[in-house]
Amino acid sequence: MSIAVISTGTELLRGTVLNTNFAFLGRELTRRGLAIRLGLTAGDRAPEIHTAFAEALAEADTVIVSGGLGPTRDDITLDAAARFFGLELETVPELEDKISAFWKLRHTGRVPKPMLRQARAPHGAKILPNPNGSAPGFRIDTLYAGRARRVYLLPGPPREFEPMVCESLLPDLDGIADTGTREHTIGFLAAGEPEFLLQVRLEKALEGRPVELAYCATPCGTRVFVSGSDPEAVRDAAEVARKEAGPLALEFGELELAAALLAELRRRDWKLVTAESCTGGMISAALTAVPGSSAVYRGGAVVYSNELKQLLLGVSRELLDAHGAVSAECAGAMADGATSRLGGDCAIAVTGIAGPDGGSAEKPVGLVYIGVRAGERRVVEKFLFRGNRDTVRERAAGSALLLLHRLLQENQVDSVTGA
């Protein structure tokens, strides 16, 4: 099976929306050994969608389309697909009933007529139910240039798209896919070494094995992917790669540092607190994005102003006057204050200058101090991140998680050595 994905939506081309559907689909397919061969993004105009269909069908036997199935006038994917494949659109009474019921749950009065555009299905298409919205999805089986093709149309809103991928699309693909051609991938996060140096070592260690390596640099380290068609070869190679990557590499499958850190703390039954200045809640948001984080993470203080650094964390006025808020001393005091005042076994504290304003010759934009505590141990490190405000904040948040993870690993090494 070869897969192409078409994302429709002028808002994607204008950059007002990030294409999270494409990434979600990529992750879910990869997890099942399936790969996207080509991605296409087209605006809400019939000629552009037709072009995308032609290009996708030339490259792949399975085409997954997202977006443009709703009731507004710029939702034209269904009509464009019907025209492209020469299929009539037929009103389906069951869909009409469903849409009316859906409308009545949320609004008063009769269903507006444009809403019922969503009750139409291309002749012969299989209808894929949408439990979270009014627009159904479709599977169209067709011939293109004399060869059999499958085209899936799915709605664009992520809270409709994602469940339909899991509940309709993937089970349907499972029934088709030739398991022999699946690609197997194991990924892990290798922290603490630049992508390039890591790659040189890994390529050497895995030379001659029937696997491919791919890398992706993130603020927390390099994501390494080992893939190939033989699952055993992939597993063996990934084990070698992980060993080669060193003690800071996460477990197989762990690509997110926040989740790995919480799992590590959970094993120790330790509670975590945070104190954030320039990252302004990004670390707490990343931690609480992980389901079940409340078992480990108690909460934190976002201390954008100096008054709140004093009030919530007990950083002294004298310290702030002597060293400034962006200083190793302040980061350390924030970590200490968070541990004692917010009641944690360990803490992450960040203070820095994210820019674009607020920098000086002595303390430039990108200067960040990170303090972490784990039990009685405390480390404060100075960083100078390049990039714009978003990048500085993102790298500061990533580095802070990494620093605590490292301190915990060292603790572990210590206790093993001492045993």
Added chain:
Amino acid sequence: MSIAVISTGTELLRGTVLNTNFAFLGRELTRRGLAIRLGLTAGDRAPEIHTAFAEALAEADTVIVSGGLGPTRDDITLDAAARFFGLELETVPELEDKISAFWKLRHTGRVPKPMLRQARAPHGAKILPNPNGSAPGFRIDTLYAGRARRVYLLPGPPREFEPMVCESLLPDLDGIADTGTREHTIGFLAAGEPEFLLQVRLEKALEGRPVELAYCATPCGTRVFVSGSDPEAVRDAAEVARKEAGPLALEFGELELAAALLAELRRRDWKLVTAESCTGGMISAALTAVPGSSAVYRGGAVVYSNELKQLLLGVSRELLDAHGAVSAECAGAMADGATSRLGGDCAIAVTGIAGPDGGSAEKPVGLVYIGVRAGERRVVEKFLFRGNRDTVRERAAGSALLLLHRLLQENQVDSVTGA
């Protein structure tokens, strides 16, 4: 000028990285009246990149490519481009010097040989400097199917890509583009009404005008885009649309509620504080993502545990025992406690159940209470959001910003009425 964009990177197809470069480029081009006609995503394999080149060049005279210019073995875009266009790759001594200098700034020892792959340029290509990395970009002028084409190659890391778009690509395009064919777009955020109902009214109000309307639903409301080739017609139509969208629509160009809210508070010289439970720092992260937010935003408490709700916000034990942490009473007490204890003129407080666990028949997953204070006025609202953990959190954060923005608007209306 017609533009196609090729994003290279197997990590994009696997969904381990969100394609923020594509969105950034879309925003910057739109701001200049230029539109992307087609987006393509290809893996780090020569045949896939060649296919993408062929499809992009068939659709557009200008092709912008990101990614795959670095030193690792999966960086193959430069070689693939040289082969596709039949151009020799030549080592450029000035690039060698620059890469050596770049290496020495960060590492000891000699530059590894693979790093110097980045010193090669396609014969005749214009070199685009990269101030934030070792890999330069290129502009290749070529004939394809007998017609003149421009191909830009830019590196993939956002902190290298974004400055090069602004400093090299856009000025270069400005020198080429026929201003007569530019598309003009004005966008604004219309809050507080479902996308579909809004669309019905706007289409009617703008009937017959030479503009196109596009919509994009977000957790904070609907982004509305009015576009067309005549800037005056676009401006007139956008004014009508904004008036029709009602009092909660933001100013022209304001598409982000956090920025609009901070600007509104700045005008009044009011200070904002936050108290977050289920959103866990997402609101503070969104606020602090806006440059200059420290003038308005003092900070907040992330109170994931009940103890921290008591400790940092003074929510009483009795209240928590009687009503639970997810209750209107708790949301109100959190907003009050944030205002008084953290020292704000206004406050946002959120408590809820993001799931997947922790729900019950009485308090299901998706139940969220939001409390906002502005001066002496306080509002608490109950929400039931559908969707997964991420969606519930995102919608809760968006709704919380909206609720405070609304309360401020009402305050304004009040004071005008009272005058």
